[in-house]
Amino acid sequence: xxxxxxxxxxxxxxxGQSMTLLCAQDMNHEYMYWYRQDPGMGLRLIHYSVGEGxxxxxxxxxxxxxxxxxxxNFLLGLESAAPSQTSVYFCASSTRGQGANQPxxxxxxxxLSIL
Amino acid sequence: AQSVAQPxxxxxxxxxxxxxxxxxxxxxxxxxxxxxxxxPNRGLQFLLKYITGDNLVKGSYGFEAEFNKSQxxxxxxxxxxxxxxxxxxxxxxxxxxxxxxxGKGTSLLVTP
Numbered sequence: 001x002x003x004x005x006x007x008x009x010x011x012x013x014x015x016g017q018s019m020t021l022l023c024a025q026d027m028n029h030e031y032m033y034w035y036r037q038d039p040g041m042g043l044r045l046i047h048y049s050v051g052e053g054x055x056x057x058x059x060x061x062x063x064x065x066x067x068x069x070x071x072x073n074f075l076l077g078l079e080s081a082a083p084s085q086t087s088v089y090f091c092a093s094s095t096r097g098q099g100a101n102q103p104x105x106x107x108x109x110x111x112l113s114i115l
Numbered sequence: 116a117q118s119v120a121q122p123x124x125x126x127x128x129x130x131x132x133x134x135x136x137x138x139x140x141x142x143x144x145x146x147x148x149x150x151x152x153x154x155p156n157r158g159l160q161f162l163l164k165y166i167t168g169d170n171l172v173k174g175s176y177g178f179e180a181e182f183n184k185s186q187x188x189x190x191x192x193x194x195x196x197x198x199x200x201x202x203x204x205x206x207x208x209x210x211x212x213x214x215x216x217x218g219k220g221t222s223l224l225v226t227p
Contacts, residue, residue, distance in 0.1 A: 004158070031213055040124075042205060042217040043159070050213055058214060090158055094213075101147050101166050101209060106158030 002026050006091050006107035013081045013114050021076040021110050023091030030096040032074040033058075033104065034066060036087040043090065049074055050096075081114045088112070117142045117208045119189075121218035128196045128225055136191040136221045138206030147209035148189045150180055152202050153220075159205060165189060176200070196225045 004025045013019060023032065030051055035043040045058030047066040055066045063085060065077045074093075078085060088111050092104040119140045128134045140146050147166055151159040163174025170182045180191045191204060201224050207215040 033214060035217075040219055042219040043215075044217075045210075045214045048214050059216075092158075101164065103149070103161035103164065104159075104215065106160070108156070108158045 004091055004093055004105050004107035006089075006110050008110060009108070010111045011113070013078075013112065015081060015083060015114060017081050018077070018079050019081065019112075020078075021089055021091075021112075023074045023076070023093075023107060025072055025074075025091075025093040025105070027093060027095070027105065028071070029093035029105070030071070031094045031104075032068065033092045033094075034064070034074065034076045035090045035092065036060065037090060037109070038087050046076065046089075083114045086112060086114045117146070117210050117216055119148070119206045119208045119216065119218040121204075121206055121221045123221050124219075125222045125224065128223070130198050130225050130227050131195050134193050134196040134200070134223065134225070136204050136206075136223060138189045138191065138218060140187050140189060140206075140208050142208060146182075146189075148180075148182065149207040149209075149215060150174065150178070150189075150191050151205045151207060151217075152176075153205065154202050162191070162204075198225050198227055201225045 033048040034046040049055045049068040052071045088109045091107045094102045094104045149164045150162040165182045173179045206218040
């Protein structure tokens with residue numbers, strides 16, 4: 001099982017460039033999430049989705065957009081990259097079964113540097 | 116808002132000794148608490164969770180956690196540490212919606 005797959009694994013951008021991070025899961029999970037991880041700050045939720053076609057803002061949504069056109073995919077977009085968005089980005093998914101307390105399954109992250 | 120705090124940035128323990136990684140929580144209502152582990156250059160892996168029931172929760176890789184309502188704590192424990200347990204450990208609490216609020220993480224170093 002692939003689980004949660006993130007592409008790309010590494011990327012370097014210049015300020016002002018745009019890009020899309022792709023997350024794909026093969027576990028038929030309903031819920032998907034995007035987090036960013038910065039040193040000493042743990043993980044912070046950017047956006048999440050509770051189903052195909054639905055998205056919601058998390059703790060730090062500014063500067064990011066997301067789309068969930070297919071159940072298995074959750075895309076994170078940076079329209080105009082800024083150095084403050086240099087981070088490691090993690091996608092996660094979880095099943096809806098037995099409520100919202102199911103464990104989240106994480107991808108291995110995308111390391112993004114904005115110069 | 117639901118939140119957790121991990122008071123220690125780093126915990127050092129010798130192999131074979133018991134280990135404890137601390138977590139305290141602040142919630143309104145019933146807490147739904149989780150522990151995750153992160154190895155270098157990898158995503159987080161689920162270890163265990165407390166939803167309701169027994170205060171001692173057993174999880175993966177020999178880890179367990181003790182829920183203490185009076186002290187609002189959910190400490191992660193293992194009776195005998197292994198060098199391979201060295202990693203970054205995160206405590207988390209379920210938010211009012213579907214997401215998790217994570218602590219800042221505790222780096223565990225187990226020395227031979």
